[in-house]
Amino acid sequence: MGAQKGGTTALHSYLMLHPQLNPPRKKELHIFDIDRNFNSWPNQLKVAFRVPKQPILKKQHESISFESTPSYIASTLACERMSTFLSPWTVYVLILRDPVKRLWSEYNMKARRIQNQDTTLQSLFDHADDLAVCWTPTENDDDAVDGAKSKDSSGDSVPPAEKMRREHCQEALDKHLDGSRVKASQVSRRMVNLKFAMDFKRKCVDTAKLGASIEESRECARKLGVLRETLPDIRQDIIQETKSLQPCVDMAAGKQFSEAKVPVSALPWTAREQECQGKLKTRICPQCVREADSEGCVAKCFSASNGTAQELAIQMGCTPPDVGPYPSHKLRSPSACSGDLCTCYPKAVNMADISKNFLWRGLYYPQVQQCLRYIPRSQLLIVDNDDLRRDPASVLGKITNELGLRDAPYGGPGFTYADASNEFSRKYPEFASTTGWSEDGSSSVPMPEDIELMLRSFYATPNKMLFDLIGKKFDHWL
Ligand SMILES: Nc1ncnc2c1ncn2[C@@H]1O[C@H](COP(=O)(O)OS(=O)(=O)O)[C@@H](OP(=O)(O)O)[C@H]1O
Numbered sequence: 001m002g003a004q005k006g007g008t009t010a011l012h013s014y015l016m017l018h019p020q021l022n023p024p025r026k027k028e029l030h031i032f033d034i035d036r037n038f039n040s041w042p043n044q045l046k047v048a049f050r051v052p053k054q055p056i057l058k059k060q061h062e063s064i065s066f067e068s069t070p071s072y073i074a075s076t077l078a079c080e081r082m083s084t085f086l087s088p089w090t091v092y093v094l095i096l097r098d099p100v101k102r103l104w105s106e107y108n109m110k111a112r113r114i115q116n117q118d119t120t121l122q123s124l125f126d127h128a129d130d131l132a133v134c135w136t137p138t139e140n141d142d143d144a145v146d147g148a149k150s151k152d153s154s155g156d157s158v159p160p161a162e163k164m165r166r167e168h169c170q171e172a173l174d175k176h177l178d179g180s181r182v183k184a185s186q187v188s189r190r191m192v193n194l195k196f197a198m199d200f201k202r203k204c205v206d207t208a209k210l211g212a213s214i215e216e217s218r219e220c221a222r223k224l225g226v227l228r229e230t231l232p233d234i235r236q237d238i239i240q241e242t243k244s245l246q247p248c249v250d251m252a253a254g255k256q257f258s259e260a261k262v263p264v265s266a267l268p269w270t271a272r273e274q275e276c277q278g279k280l281k282t283r284i285c286p287q288c289v290r291e292a293d294s295e296g297c298v299a300k301c302f303s304a305s306n307g308t309a310q311e312l313a314i315q316m317g318c319t320p321p322d323v324g325p326y327p328s329h330k331l332r333s334p335s336a337c338s339g340d341l342c343t344c345y346p347k348a349v350n351m352a353d354i355s356k357n358f359l360w361r362g363l364y365y366p367q368v369q370q371c372l373r374y375i376p377r378s379q380l381l382i383v384d385n386d387d388l389r390r391d392p393a394s395v396l397g398k399i400t401n402e403l404g405l406r407d408a409p410y411g412g413p414g415f416t417y418a419d420a421s422n423e424f425s426r427k428y429p430e431f432a433s434t435t436g437w438s439e440d441g442s443s444s445v446p447m448p449e450d451i452e453l454m455l456r457s458f459y460a461t462p463n464k465m466l467f468d469l470i471g472k473k474f475d476h477w478l
Pocket residue numbers: 003004005006007008009010070101104105106108109385386388389417435437438439440441442443
C-alpha cells in the first residue's frame with residue numbers, strides 16, 4: 001500500500017517469485033484510491049484481483065492474490081475501503097523509506113518523465129519527413145482521432161485507406177520513437193503515441209510538416225494536455241508546502257508532547273525515554289542506580305527479572321518496541337484525525353497537481369494514523385526500504401510467515417534481486433516507460449545539500465511521532 005517510491009516495485013517483484021502468490025495483471029491497480037475504479041467493483045476486483053468470496057483461514061490458502069498500489073497509504077479513502085471490502089485475513093504491507101530520500105526519488109522520476117516527453121517531441125521533429133504520413137490531412141480526421149481513442153484502432157468503422165494510413169503512421173512512430181512515450185499513462189505506449197500523433201496533427205500541424213518550431217509545437221502539445229507535466233521548481237515547492245504544513249505539524253507535535261508531560265504513561269516513547277529508563281531502573285534494579293556500569297547492569301537485571309521488568313514497563317507505558325509489545329495506539333474517536341496532523345491534509349493535497357504533494361507523501365504519521373482507524377496494527381506489516389535492500393530474505397520471510405505460506409524462495413544460494421526484477425520486466429514490460437520508473441533512479445543525481453537540510457529539519461518531528469505511533473524506530477532517518 002505504499003509508500004510511493006518506497007521500494008514497492010522491488011517488493012512486488014520478490015513476491016511474484018513465491019509459488020503461492022498470484023500477482024495481478026498489472027502493478028498498481030488503484031482499486032481503492034480512485035473513485036472510478038472503486039465504483040466499478042466488484043467486477044474489476046473479481047477479474048483482476050480475485051479476492052476470495054468467503055473469508056478463508058489464511059493457513060488453508062493454496063495461493064493468495066496480492067496487489068501493490070503505492071498511493072493507498074497517502075489516500076484518505078483506501079484503508080477504510082480495503083477494511084470494508086477485503087477479507088479480514090488480508091495482510092497489509094507498508095514499505096516506508098526515509099522521507100527525504102523518498103522525495104528525491106519522486107522528483108527524479110518526474111524529471112525523467114519530462115525528459116522523455118521532450119525526447120519524444122524532438123524525435124518527431126528529427127523524423128518529420130518519415131512521419132509525414134501521420135500529419136497528412138485526411139477527409140475523415142475526426143473519425144481517425146475517434147478511432148485512435150478506442151482501444152481497437154483497427155475497428156471496422158475505420159475506412160480501409162485510413163486504416164492503412166494509420167498503420168503506416170504507427171510503423172513510423174514505432175521506428176522513430178524507439179520505446180519512448182509522449183506521456184506517462186496506463187494506456188499502452190503505441191496507443192498513447194498514436195493518439196498523440198493524431199491529436200497533434202489535427203490541432204498543431206497546419207501544413208504537411210510539423211509546427212514551425214519545437215517551442216511552438218511544445219506549447220501546442222501542452223495546450224492539448226499531452227505535455228501536462230512541467231518540471232517543478234523543487235526548492236520553491238518545498239518552501240511553499242512547508243509554509244502550509246509546518247503550523248499543523250507544530251500544533252500536533254506541541255499538543256502531543258505537552259499533553260504527554262502529565263502522566264508518564266501518556267508520554268510518547270521518544271519523549272519519555274529518559275524518564276522511563278530512570279523510573280524502571282529505580283523500581284526494578286535499584287542496585288544499578290548505585291553502580292557505575294549502569295548500562296550493563298540494567299540489561300542483566302532486566303533479563304534476570306523473568307518478565308517482571310517487562311510487565312512493569314508495559315504498565316507504565318514505558319515499553320520501547322524492542323523490549324516487548326508496544327501499547328497499541330488508541331484513537332479517541334472516529335474523528336480523531338482532526339486536531340492531529342490530519343488537519344494538514346486539505347492544505348497539502350492537491351490532487352490535480354501531484355507536484356504540490358512532495359512533502360505530504362513523506363508525512364507518514366497522519367497517513368498511518370488515519371489508516372489505523374480502520375486496519376488493526378496487527379494486520380499492518382511495516383518494513384523499511386533499507387532493510388529490503390540489505391536483507392530481502394528476512395523481510396520477505398516475515399511477510400510470507402504472516403500469510404502462512406510455505407518457505408520463501410529468497411534465501412537460496414545464488415538468489416539475487418536480478419531474478420526478481422527480470423521476472424517483473426517479463427510480466428510487466430511497459431511498467432517503466434508507463435510510469436517513468438527506474439531501478440536506480442535517483443542514485444546518479446546527488447541531492448543538493450540545502451534541499452536535504454530543509455527536508456531533514458521538516459521531517460524530524462513527524463518522523464518521531466510516526467515511530468511512536470507504530471512502535472518502530474528507523475534511526476537512520478533522523
Ligand atoms: N531491491 C530493492 N530494495 C529496495 N529499494 C529498491 C530496490 N530496487 C530498487 N529500489 C528503489 O525503489 C525506488 C522506487 O520505488 P517504488 O518502486 O516504490 O516506486 S513507485 O512508487 O512504484 O514509482 C527506487 O529509488 P530511487 O532509485 O532512489 O529512485 C529504486 O532504486
